[in-house]
Amino acid sequence: MCITIARLFFVLSAIVSLVTTPASARISRRAGNGKAVVAHFMVGNTYPYGVSDWLRDIQLAASKGIDAFALNLGRDPWQPARIADAFTAAKSAGGNFKLFLSFDMTSLPCVSPGDANLIQQYMANYTTLPTYFVFKGKPLVSTFAGEYCTFGQGGLDAAWNYAIKSRSIPAVNFVPSFFVDPSQYPSLRSVDGAFNWNGAWPMGGNDLDFSSDQGYISNLGGRIYMAPVSPWFFAHYGPNSYNKNWIYRPDNWLFAARWEMLFDHRSAVDIVQIISWNDYGESHYVGPIEGAQPMSESWVNGFDHQGWLDLISYYASAFTAGVYPSIISDRMFLWGRLAPRAANTNDLVGKPTRWDLTEDTVWGVVHLASPALVTIACGTSNISYNLPKGRSKMKLPLTKDCDVTGRIVRGKTVAVDFRPTNYHFTTRPTSYNFNAFVAASVPSRTRADLDCGMGY
Known part of the structure; x- marks a missing residue:
């Protein structure tokens, strides 16, 4: 018998709920409870997209x-x-998944009153659709930047009151990402909340903490707070293109640690936004590499990040439900750079700014269905720990050319023998590629776990 009577009752109740509750209602109820997880999506990278994409x-x-x-x-x-x-696809998918507008004000004009017309037209076209994301009773609208916009109205608050609030049909919850000191938010009455874009990464050499989030929360006065989470940041554009060549420090399991931080403070966080689904230029994509890259092929191709998706699934479930899911599958999530930070190459773009703030390390998150001996190795370098059931973290410093592997062992039984293809660390790189290589093992379940079909 794989589950107790109580757990069997829980399973049957869940099945009944899924059958009798429309899927669209399940999604809206989750967001209506005040917690949601969304992902930033760069429409600018979708030139070749069709509905099927x-x-x-x-x-x-x-x-x-x-x-x-x-x-x-x-x-x-x-x-x-x-x-x-995109909205056609969301409808054909059944309407459970939602979309919302996030105006990129580094691209859109916002000086004259007429510049607001495009924003108003987008909202009129989409905010009333069933597939539009509604949060706390109203369609949600966001921005990237826009703190310098005037729309011919003078100050920031008047500008966005004119562009968003004075003519919007229906009324919306406006949650922008303005790059301003959070102390300005008490005077910005045109906004219904804020998205703290730069809170996803440490801006210096220290680990990320919750202080940036707290600065927003304290000044919003109960309005919607959208917190960011991001696994990485590396852009490598030279002066002849976007002139954008730097990293933010991703060390000490930034992605996992940030999710856990948001879970610990979930009472003050309404929405988590993942940065990003497909921003290849900044190397923090978690979706497939597809569409039209913004001249980022040299550091993106061959660096698939979908290994992070099941980690997202685990943490997203925890954040929205308020409790971590049960772990019934052995998994290893491994990521890191493929070359030493101090290595020199003939790359004409040069080393990225802040290169010295990161470590040459394999970062690992391990999910165990029961206690086990877990090893991460690369050549002759290895580290092993007896770890308990549940979620743990491990790291392995890298110094020599080697292939990264992982293993989960119980007694004489090897539960997971993980040998990711192409996870090769080299001390002789040909370019300054500080992108992350990401690998996730296939779930390893016992026969009873497969029969139960529950948990992660």
């Missing part, structure tokens, strides 16, 4: 516990057609 991304994101995409949109004349396709 959007549908594939939507279905994959939904399967990992993500509730909506924040559609970052700019001025490209082809973007309205892609956004229309």
